[in-house]
Amino acid sequence: MKNLINTLKIIRLLQVILLLGIFSTVNLFPMHMSESVKTKKLLIFLDDSEKSIAVVGMMLLAGFYQEICPIIASASLVYNLREEVKKDTRPIEAVMNEFSALKDIESIKVFFREKNNALISKIGFQQERWIIKRINDSLVLFIPKSYLESSDTPSNHMEQYHKDLELLSEEELKLGLKVNHMETISIEQIDRQPRLTYFSDDYFIDAMSSIFCTKSDYKNVKMNDPKWIIYIDGHGAINTSIVGLSLNGFQQFLNFLENKIKTQSLIYSSCFGLGVNSDKIFGNMKSPARYQYSFPIIAQGVRDTATTKIPPFVAADLWQKSKEIKLYTHVNFFSLFKIAEKINKGNYKGCMHTNLEGPHNILQIKLPNIEWFSAETIDNKIVSVGSILVKTTKFSKIIRCRFIF
Numbered sequence: 001m002k003n004l005i006n007t008l009k010i011i012r013l014l015q016v017i018l019l020l021g022i023f024s025t026v027n028l029f030p031m032h033m034s035e036s037v038k039t040k041k042l043l044i045f046l047d048d049s050e051k052s053i054a055v056v057g058m059m060l061l062a063g064f065y066q067e068i069c070p071i072i073a074s075a076s077l078v079y080n081l082r083e084e085v086k087k088d089t090r091p092i093e094a095v096m097n098e099f100s101a102l103k104d105i106e107s108i109k110v111f112f113r114e115k116n117n118a119l120i121s122k123i124g125f126q127q128e129r130w131i132i133k134r135i136n137d138s139l140v141l142f143i144p145k146s147y148l149e150s151s152d153t154p155s156n157h158m159e160q161y162h163k164d165l166e167l168l169s170e171e172e173l174k175l176g177l178k179v180n181h182m183e184t185i186s187i188e189q190i191d192r193q194p195r196l197t198y199f200s201d202d203y204f205i206d207a208m209s210s211i212f213c214t215k216s217d218y219k220n221v222k223m224n225d226p227k228w229i230i231y232i233d234g235h236g237a238i239n240t241s242i243v244g245l246s247l248n249g250f251q252q253f254l255n256f257l258e259n260k261i262k263t264q265s266l267i268y269s270s271c272f273g274l275g276v277n278s279d280k281i282f283g284n285m286k287s288p289a290r291y292q293y294s295f296p297i298i299a300q301g302v303r304d305t306a307t308t309k310i311p312p313f314v315a316a317d318l319w320q321k322s323k324e325i326k327l328y329t330h331v332n333f334f335s336l337f338k339i340a341e342k343i344n345k346g347n348y349k350g351c352m353h354t355n356l357e358g359p360h361n362i363l364q365i366k367l368p369n370i371e372w373f374s375a376e377t378i379d380n381k382i383v384s385v386g387s388i389l390v391k392t393t394k395f396s397k398i399i400r401c402r403f404i405f
Contacts, residue, residue: 039264040176040226041069041337046204046234046244048076048138053084053117056244058311059233059269061124062329065312067144068337070177072204072211074244075138079192084121092122112314119314123327125187131158132190133182135211138203140190141182143175159184168217176213176226176261205249205256214260227264229340230257231333236270238304242277243270251281251291258293265340267298274364274373275304282366282373296343297366299373 043063047056057077064071088095095115102108112119131148133141145155157171162180169180218225232253234244242250257263278299300307312329343365364373 039341040228041333042228042230043069043071043333044204044230044232044243045071045073045077046232047074048244049235050077050080053080053121055309055311056234057081058120059309059331061120062312062331063333064125064130064142065123065327065329066333067129067146068334069147070144070175071142072135073140073142075140075190076192078140078187078190081121081125082187082190084117088115088118088122092119095119095122116314120312120327123314124312127187131155131179132185132187133179134185134189135182135207136203137191139207140185141177141179141211143177143179168213170223173213173217173221173223173225176228177211178213181210202249204245205252208253208256209260212256212261215262225262227262228257229265229267229337229344230263231267231269231336233269236272236277238272238276239280240277241270242273242281243268247277247280254281254293255291257295258291263293263295264344265296265298267336267340269300269307269309271306272304273299273307277304278373292369293366294368296340296368297373298340298343299364299366 045056045060045063050057053061057080060071060073060077061081095118099108099111102111129145131143131145133143135141143158148155148158153171153174157169158175158179160169160180161183162169163183165180168178172178172180213225215225232243234242236242236244239247241247245253254266257266282297310330312327312331314327366373
């Protein structure tokens with residue numbers, strides 16, 4: 001992914017600080033957002049390459065702040081968050097008081113430059129609001145307590161750990177995740193593991209059966225297995241990887257979603273997530289894929305390009321006397337899941353857009369049992385996107401929308 005943190009972060013901060021009007025185009029998310037009971041949602045963030053809070057880590061923080069569903073994250077990403085918070089251990093109120101005492105713009109610029117990541121971490125993730133489960137040494141599951149409250153599931157039941165229990169608990173079957181077979185931990189118990197391979201699939205792919213309650217687990221119980229909408233994010237490289245997984249690992253992930261659980265939709269965001277990489281996995285009009293999938297797959301990008309993402313940031317409205325510091329983010333996972341639900345019902349109108357300029361941020365969809373991806377154009381028709389279209393299309397004519405990135 002194209003790392004814009006060093007440039008866009010300061011620009012966006014100053015825009016918010018100096019211009020009250022910018023607030024109308026920036027999304028502010030509350031801390032209590034419950035999901036639909038019709039489907040289960042899951043956010044996944046995989047990376048071991050970032051040594052501090054960078055692109056994938058910023059998207060993880062946006063997920064933490066929105067609290068709409070469980071999150072699976074690489075331990076390395078969480079470790080980076082924890083270490084950032086250590087840089088300023090004062091309560092958030094003390095940091096806010098320091099900010100309130102600032103009198104000039106230059107001091108405010110310095111304050112945000114030095115404190116931004118720590119503030120994002122403090123505001124974005126509040127440990128007391130989450131149940132944290134160790135999947136393995138390199139992978140962690142986070143369950144928002146507000147999510148459990150919305151489904152009338154006692155959080156203390158989720159915190160229980162029965163490592164040797166052969167049968168799945170009622171809570172596990174209801175949630176769709178084997179939480180009682182995972183140890184409950186705190187963020188202080190999470191460490192960065194030595195990176196044995198460049199990709200995350202060695203620990204994520206092997207752990208999938210120990211994370212999800214699969215179709216077979218529901219055969220002899222009076223409970224329907226859930227349908228999943230899954231968002232996964234991670235770095236990618238041509239001929240090598242997608243969302244932090246090797247191409248082979250990503251193929252195994254797709255096969256698991258198809259065969260082991262009920263998947264309603266998959267959304268993925270990754271540099272080079274389309275083009276050469278997607279042709280090898282999904283095929284195209286000239287090279288049919290080996291596998292077909294029964295669920296829509298939504299991807300960000302056009303062909304072999306890097307994606308761009310505006311990271312979340314903290315800012316304060318200087319027009320308010322309180323100078324309250326808030327967290328702002330351009331990614332809205334709640335809306336993205338709603339879009340996925342619409343697509344699953346066959347409603348594609350107005351769904352496939354992004355609010356950043358450039359073809360690398362267009363969202364594309366692979367319809368069930370069709371090899372290639374498609375993008376929605378100005379007349380709302382679905383058209384295939386191939387190398388010829390990429391070279392000849394004026395992408396300024398493709399609709400851009402407001403709801404993601």
